[in-house]
Amino acid sequence: MPIYEALSDKLTVVLDVGSAYTKFGFSGEYAPRCIIRSEVRCKKTNTIRRIIDYENQKDLYDLLVDFVHVLYFKYALFSPKDKPIVVVESLLCPTLFRETLAKVLFEHYEISMLLMLPSHLVGLSTLGAETALVLDVGYFEAVAIPVCHGLPVIHAWQALPLGSQIIHNNLRALLNSDNTGINNLPESVIEDIKVRCCFVTKQKRAAQLSVAKPEITFAPEVKYPIGGSEIITVSGKVREKVYEILYDEDNDHLCLSTMLLDAITKVDIHLRNKLAENILLIGGTVMVPGFKARLKEELHKQLKHDRYKKLKISSFKFHTPPCKENYTAWLGGAIYGATELLSMKALTREKYFKENRLPDWPNMRDNFRTNN
Amino acid sequence: MAHVVGPEVVKYACTCGLLKSISSLYFCRYCCQLRCGFCVCHEVDSHFCGKCCENLPSSEARLKKNRCGNCYICPSCQQELSTRIGSKGPSNPEDPKSTPKKMYYLSCLYCRWSSRDVGIPDQSAATGGWPDRENVNANRLQEIIEMYKAMVLAEKQQKEKDKKKQRGKYLSYTDRTGVTAAALRKRIGLPVDIQHSLLKAKPKEPEPAIAKEDVEDLPEELLTKPVNLTEVTTIEQRLLQIDLQPTTVEKLFPVHKQLSIKRSLRCRSCEHNVSKPEYNPNSVKFKIQLFAYYHVPEIRIVTVEPLRAGRPSELIIKFTNPTQHQTTITILSLVLSGDENEVKEETGDQPSLPQEKQPPSLSSQPSSLLSLSSRQPSITIKPRPVSQEVNADVAIPSSKVILPPRDDAAEYDDSGDTHNIQDDPKLVVWRKSNKAFVKLLVTPKQGLALNTEIVAGFTMQHIYTNTIATTVENREPDKHDHNIRVFLTLGNLVGFD
Incomplete structure (x- = not known):
């Protein structure tokens, strides 16, 4: 039964937990199944809490248990028990976070194998x-x-x-000078204003932004409605200036x-x-x-x-990945996850419980040279 | 049911150490322990579409990427789209009497978005044939995936070959089986019959992407044209169509509705189901429902006197016996750390490895079909200590409370109780059928600030009658003493009058 065999292939979940958004999907697919905010509803206080706002390891463990539950039972729709998983992580990911994530996956969800991939490296695989x-x-x-x-x-x-956090803070501060009541706006509204109104301006125009009497006319202003009753003004100067914080030394x-x-x-x-x-x-x-x-x-x-x-560089060239930039790293993980690499390099549950640790690049034990 | 027992002022400590109200707890009859959503193993039972209630087998759901083939949600507001009929001229233009041709389009009843807005042609069949878009980079990505697959496979084969080679150094089969062909070639000086590594078929590499110097410039119209916010998509709308992420509303296309699931819950220590829904998505019933509400006496607060620091207040709580068997309730003092130590001895500091556990006997499995598959036994997680602090003492009564079994008919019987139970009048204030009001004295601790929330706790011991027929000879139902730690949030401390 060829159809049956194709289906009995192990579905491998590929997960990229970002600070703001989490990318979640299956290996070998071209786009994530979902990109959702990395947050969960806290049962005690009944508020939405972001994963990155964790207080300590125990708190993070509980947050991740709830979050992974949502991912599996709302989007993946199968039980994570005895299934492999590929996690795409930044090389600079805090040790506490990655170890707690591994603990949640192995102990609470009893996954069979875990493959951690560095996001910068796998992102490149989308280009070949x-x-x-x-x-x-x-x-x-x-x-x-x-x-x-x-x-x-x-x-x-x-x-x-x-990153976008500093842009959000900057936008809030800039809007504050023109409008009142900005401080109470939730970050999701600030993000929406950023996404729908703001852009990165050109270098020549950016130089004019800080001049007292600019020679350029700014982009037209936007009236942004808040909650159906209030309107705040996003001036052209703000729209152009928000992203300058990335380029100012x-x-x-x-x-x-x-x-x-x-x-x-x-x-x-x-x-x-x-x-x-x-x-x-x-x-x-x-x-x-x-x-x-x-x-x-x-x-x-x-x-x-x-x-x-001294660099003697004449030109800069940029790659265009065959996907949207916000899930390039995830796509890389999905490409790696589709290969046999999982069975070769992944950390199995037995090994995890035997050694009770997660291999990591700063650890000298995992950095020995293999004589190939 | 949460609103019936809410607000959550009475909380039970689950075996795992979390505090939950009785409505969110389960009771495993096989372990005689409380379980909650945190400490059971969740499993997916069946997939269904929440709109059309179609039941899909899991393989089909997987093929359809966990989405319903017929139902769509609005790309603008994420509500469900409905199919509407729009007639479009007569089917035969020459014959004026012919019935108008029915054409269908999708429309959102909440935000008025319709498939005509984005130029999707109307369909002649109600069930769809709505166009699905493919990822524009699909071919290129498929090539890259194939390349990486081949590369890793080649690496794996090389490794296995290396292993074989190494083995060949130390183990000789010639002694036992005579001279092998390879050994013979070696002996007579011919080159070993192994292909040169360069001659081997190498995985075909698709050309790597080429970086370009010119990048997409800032669109000039952003600088000059005023922005119409209703035409720019929000981030939620963009993330609904992940591979396109349209920035303007004219590129929004209907999205297939995500499927929902029914879950069954399994006790992690004995592998029995504590909750299993019926397969049919229309049914709200359960095949197995071991909810604590049906097995553990329910406690509700009736009245509590104003709480003052250091002064005893009278607290009346109601016990209800939900089972068909008489039970006896004993109130014991709260032990916060005792249970924890007990469990520590069992499991040790590390979670026990799956191998150490005995696989569950299949004969006692209620759902043997699932367990027959290659299911590994679960890992036991060490229970955590209860995090709740108790700031009031409960005077522990010396006598016990007997609760008669639940009798639904007695609810309508006004003739009074037929049970003849000798009660301690100091303890039991009132009783009717399977319920009893019990008076306790609560003393908030000295030195608490005003308006502090007072939490009292005690251990409730009740006799649980296990009705699982264990063996044929043992007709007598099993009776266990079962201890549950209960925490009551009594309200805030008030000052002296």
């Missing part, structure tokens, strides 16, 4: 390429890690707290563009040009209109500075 500079701009932070010949160069990692002269260049500086001299010509942007924040174009302008601007002149 092996060398690229991967920049992931998420909710909390932007992380750039170069991947050379299929290996993430961890010592060249760059991370800055430039901070006190250490660091911003999104210097992150990429610093990461390139830290890798081998022969790979620098190749990395500059293979840049992959992933994460939900990079989907905003104008993001890529502006990042390119900024990169060229930074090249003229003394500190990056």
Whole structure:
């Protein structure tokens, strides 16, 4: 019975728990089944709580138990018991979080196998390429890690707290000057204003934003209704200025563009040009209109500075993944999960309970050289 | 049922250490323990569509990606879409008498979105044939997946070959089986008959993606044209169509409705079901329902005197016996840590490995079909200590309360109770059929601030009559003493008058 055999294939769940949104689907598919907010309803207080707002390990355990329950019984619609799972995680994911997640999956949900994949590396697999500079701009932070010949160069990692959280805070502050009652707005409304009204402006216009008498006319303002009774004004200046925080250098002269260049500086001299010509942007924040174009302008601007002149980079090239950027890392996990890698490299339940730990790259026990 | 027993002022400590109201607890008859949604194993029983109530086998549900083939939800407001009839001219334009041709379109009754808004042509059949869109990158992604599959497979085969080679170094089969062909070739100096690794068929690699220098620019119209918010999609609308994520409303397409499931719950320590629904999605009944509400005496607060720090107040609670057997309730003092130690000895610090557990005997399984599959026994999780703090003392009465069995007919019988039970009048205030009001004295602890929420606790011991026929000879039903820790939220502390 060929049909039966095709169905009896083990369905492998691929999970990418982000700070803001969680991507959930099955291996070998081209898009996640769902992208939902990483939050659960707390039964005690009957409020919505985000997973990242956990207080301690016990609290995180309970939050993740509820969250994984929703994922399996509302979206996957099968029992996780004795089934494998692929988890896509950032290389900079807190140890507490990944270990608690593994504990929830193994102890509470009794999964059979767990395969943890680094998001920067697997995101690259959507391109079929092996060398690229991967920049992931998420909710909390932007992380750039170069991947050379299929290996993430961890010592060249760059991370800055430039993500949608800082944009939301910035937008709230900017709106506050024009309107009243902004402080009480929930973050979901701020996010909606950001998504529907704001964009990344051009470099020339950005220079005019801080000038007292700008020579440009700002984009038209938007009247945004709140709850059907109130209307707040999102001025053109705010719409253009919100994302500037990603490109303005901070006190250490660091911003999104210097992150990429610093990461390139830290890798081998022969790979620098190749990395500059293979840049992959992933994460939900990079989907905003104008993001890529502006990042390119900024990169060229930074090249003229003394500190990056030695790089001798002539051009920057960007990859277009065959999917939307906010689930590129998930898609990479789905591609890896479709292969035999699961049976070869995954951590089994027996091994987990025997060793009672999760392999991790900073741990020297997992970093030995294999003589192949 | 939550609203019947709510607000949750009486909470029972589940075996796992969580506090729940009686309506969200289960009682495993085989272990004689309370279970709750947290400490049972959830299993998917059947898939169905919540709109058309169609029951789908799990394989079909998997094929359809857990979505109903016929029902759609609105891409704008996520409510269910209904099919509407819009007539579109007569079926035969030359004959004016011919009946008008019926055409169907999808419409949302909540937000007035319709499939005509986005230019989906009306369909001639009511059940659909609505166009489904394919992922534009499907071909490319399929190629990449195949490439990675082949690559990993090649790596795996190489590894296995290496293993074989190594084994060959130490083990010789020639002694036992005579000279093998490979060994013979080696001996006479011919090259070993292994293909060169470069000559082997390598997995075909699709060309890697090529990065481009020019990137999509900021659309100029964003700078000049005013934004019409009703035309820009929200993030929820975008995430409903994950592979497209449209930014404008004219690209919203109807979405297949997500299927729902019926769940059965299984006790993790004895592998028996504590709850199993009927298969039919229209039925709200259960095949197995071991809810605590039907097995454990229910406690409700009747009255409580104003609570003052250090002063005893009178508390009247009602016990109801839900079972068909007489039970005796003894109120014992609360032991918060005792149970915990007991369990620790059993399971140790680490959760026990599945191998250590005896597989459940199949003969006692109520649903043997499920358990016959390769189901591994569950891991027992160490119960956690109860997190609730108790700030009032309950005076423990010395006598017991007898509760007669539940008798539905007695509810309508005004002639009075026929039970002749000698009660301690200090303890039992009132009783009728299977219910009894019990008076307790509660003393909030000294030194509590005003308006502190007072929580009192005690251990309720009741005699549970197990009706599972264990053996043929043993006709007498099993009687167990079963202890449950109960926590009562009595209200806030008031000041002295």
